[in-house]
Amino acid sequence: IQINTKGTFGIEIEVEGQNLLRAISGKWMDIVDGSLRGESREYILRKPLPLDQAKEAILHLKKALDANKSILNFSFRTSVHVHVNVLEMDKEQIRTFLYLSHLFEDALVDYSGNSRVGNRFCLRCSDAEWKIGAMYAFFTSKGFRNLNEDQLKYSAINLCPMMTQGSVEFRSMRGNLDSEILFPWFDVLQNIRNLSLIMTTKEIASEAVNQPETLINKVFGDYLTLFDYSGMKQDLK
Numbered sequence: 001i002q003i004n005t006k007g008t009f010g011i012e013i014e015v016e017g018q019n020l021l022r023a024i025s026g027k028w029m030d031i032v033d034g035s036l037r038g039e040s041r042e043y044i045l046r047k048p049l050p051l052d053q054a055k056e057a058i059l060h061l062k063k064a065l066d067a068n069k070s071i072l073n074f075s076f077r078t079s080v081h082v083h084v085n086v087l088e089m090d091k092e093q094i095r096t097f098l099y100l101s102h103l104f105e106d107a108l109v110d111y112s113g114n115s116r117v118g119n120r121f122c123l124r125c126s127d128a129e130w131k132i133g134a135m136y137a138f139f140t141s142k143g144f145r146n147l148n149e150d151q152l153k154y155s156a157i158n159l160c161p162m163m164t165q166g167s168v169e170f171r172s173m174r175g176n177l178d179s180e181i182l183f184p185w186f187d188v189l190q191n192i193r194n195l196s197l198i199m200t201t202k203e204i205a206s207e208a209v210n211q212p213e214t215l216i217n218k219v220f221g222d223y224l225t226l227f228d229y230s231g232m233k234q235d236l237k
Contacts, residue, residue, distance in 0.1 A: 005047075005048060005085065005166060006050075006085075007047060007048030007049045007050055007054075008051060008054070008085050008190065009045075009049055009050075009051065009054040009083065009085070009186060009189075010044075010045055010048045010049075010083035010085070010165070010167060011057070011082055012043070012044045012045075012080070012082075013042065013044075013080050013175070013177065014033055014036055014040070014042045014077070014079055014080070015040060015041055015043065015072055015074065015078060015177075016036050016039065016040040016073040016074070016075050016077065016078060017038075017070060017072045017073040019039075019068060019071060020039055020040070020041045020068075020070050020072075021041070021064060021068050022041065024043065024061075024064065027046055027061075028043050028044065028045060028046065028061055029043075029044055029046050030042065036077055036078065045057060048083070048085050048167075051186060051187070051190050054186060055179070055183055055186065058177065058183075062179075074174065074175035074177075076115050078175025079116075079122070079171065079172075079173060079174060079175050080173040080174070080176065081170065081171050081173070082169070082185070083161060083165060083167035083168070083170075084168050084169075084170065084189055085166060085167050086162060086167060086168055087166035087167075089197070091139070092200075094168075095139050095201060096195075096196040096199060096200060096204065097168065097192065098135060098157070098159070099204060100195060100199075100204055100219070101157050101168070101170075101192055102125055102157060103204070103236055104219055105125060105156060105157060106232075107220075107227045107228075108156070108170070108172060108188070108227075109122065109124055110229055111184075111226060112172040112173045112174055115174060116156075116174055119172075120154060121154050121171065122154065122156040122171040122172040123154055123155055123156060124155075124156050130151070134147065134148070134151070134152060144163050147162070156170070156171055157169070157170055157171075158170075187223060188219060188227065191218065191220070191221060192219060195218055195219065208236040209237050212232075212236045212237065213233070215236065216232065216233070216236070
């Protein structure tokens, strides 16, 4: 891992359809994904990008596919995976980032689409509680030795890429290229990352119990109405 890798977001977008672009130049590359069916591609950013550039890259990809008259089919097999760069974080900041991410895991997965809730390719801690034990072991004693990729790679929040790419992978988002869906998703992940650099787990836990509205607003900001659901405050506690 090159510790000087810059850019916050690495993005992978799975697509099925017709007349899909291949051998894309610029910010994107494309590969074959064996989990998809028919004519299909997975479009991957060549390198991590800052928030604004990541949004711009999404618009450029959509424009290129439209110009090619591609027919996009985002079936239940497709998804959008977002890697968040944690190379510049120390261990405590990574712990805070994962703690805060998992406090809001249900909201993140709910926003990703009904087909993603309980999906075996993006399991929440509430679906597979053994992940909590794996995270505990990672931070207490065993470190990377306890991150078993075969067991953890289909988590909604996947820790394993930390070993090879220096990132945490958010896997729950349904397949789409809709900026009105993806941009709020990116912004909230950016908010979680930023908060993890300035808050401790104890401070977050205290707010979650005593001032849940404050913490919720910090995480979701102007997008709260998109992510909110009945019982969020109680779930935080």
